[in-house]
Each structure stands twice: as C-alpha cells, then as structure tokens.
Amino acid sequence: MKPTLHETIRARRLALGLSQVEAARRSGIQQRQVSVFERGADVTLSTLLKLAQALDVELIPVPREDAAKLESVLKAKRGLAPSSSPPSLLERYQVPDDEMRDGEEPTNG
C-alpha cells in the first residue's frame, strides 16, 4: 500500500540519520511537532513545509492521472536503497566501523 505523507517524511529523516531533535532544530519547529506529525497528527502546511525543507524533501502536487508514472520513477530509485531491516538506534545515528550487527536478539540482561 502507499505510505502516508508522515510515514514517508519519517523514513526520510531516518535515512538522513537525523534525530527528531536535530530535525526540529534545523526546521525551526519543536521536537514535539516532529513527533506528533510523524504519528499522524494534523499540522499546518507551514509546519510541514519547514520540516520537509529541513529534510530536503519537496512536496510536488501531481494530477492523479500522472501520479502512477511518477511513482514508478520513484520506485526505481528507491529500489537502489535497500532498507528492509529497522536499524537500532546506534546504527541510525552512529557509524560503527567496528562491526555490524544484523538481526535482533533481545538478549537483555
């Protein structure tokens, strides 16, 4: 199914390796707004545009009859960036050149 706007924005933020705090700082909105928007709350267009700009995302209005074609172009591009497994916090925000862990093991303790 097609991802919602806020899902895409969140994915973009994570792809850039930014925390909500950092995204908020760059866009000039509150971290709270980043959080609630990403969870689906309503925000003003100005707030959304500030956030989008901070994430280098454009909001392109496309007539429905053209949307399919553009989506296919985008999908091809997305295919180049495989991000299937959700990375851990440190994987997101740090670049560990020591070792990479794939697979989650809830071995707390």
Added chain:
Amino acid sequence: MKPTLHETIRARRLALGLSQVEAARRSGIQQRQVSVFERGADVTLSTLLKLAQALDVELIPVPREDAAKLESVLKAKRGLAPSSSPPSLLERYQVPDDEMRDGEEPTNG
C-alpha cells in the same frame, strides 16, 4: 520560477473547470478556505489534503535530489496542454455545446 503549492492547486481547479464553491462542496471545506488558501494563507494539512483529493491531486514527497528528474517528466506532460490565455468566466464554467456564441440572436430564455 517554480510555482507555489497554492498556485498549482488553483491552476488545477481552474483546469478542471471548477468554481471555489464547487471545489469546497466536493472537498467538504468552506469556500472561504479555498479562497484564502489559494491566496497563500496557511491551512492545516488535513484541509489541504481534502482539497487536493477533490481536485484529484496527489501530494508526492520527493527527495530534493530526485525532484529535478520528476519535474522534467511533469514538464513534458504540461507541455501537451498549453493554456496560456486566461479564459473568461463562461469559458471556464460553461460547456458551450451549442454555437450560440457566434450568432448574436437576442433569444429569450
């Protein structure tokens, strides 16, 4: 220069031959909101999405590095429909299936 979101939306509404009242009716928002948005006022995302949906417009979030490519695709499509001269009110909102425009017949109706 790149048109703003509200300019594009307005152009789309006119291209569909819809009045603000009709666009408002279809989207469930007020005519006033259509007007103020098209003039650049801030609106909530939900309001924008309702209006966009009524106009069969999708809002596609695109990473800036991909935007140029998509814009060129869109530009090619737009080139097919050159509507440079602003039509009159009747041209917009009526469909002259009859050729009564040429004949100056003072017909009562």
Added chain:
DNA sequence: TCATTAAATGTATTATAAGGAATATAAACG
C-alpha cells in the same frame, strides 16, 4: 442599467495547532 456568478473579505465563535518547557517511556548498551 441590472442580474448573475465567482471570488474575496468581514465578523464572531469554536476548535485546535504551536510554543515553551518539562517529564515519561523506551530502547540500547556499558
């Protein structure tokens, strides 16, 4: 001129997004 239609604006009220700052929750890791 007058009537009609579309669009812009006025006003009062209500709803809610945003600001500001703090705290709570949760995950990851030593």
Added chain:
DNA sequence: CGTTTATATTCCTTATAATACATTTAATGA
C-alpha cells in the same frame, strides 16, 4: 543494574485555522 539517547507525552498558554454565515467586490453578459 544505571546511564544515555531518542521519542512520546503532559501541562499550560497563546496563536491561529476552521466554521457558519453574511457581505462586498469584480467581472460578465442579458
């Protein structure tokens, strides 16, 4: 365990978007 980091949430206040009309402005054409 405790610490750290990111995210979600709480409280209160303020700003403003949305509603529900009504009215004005402007263009168009009979």
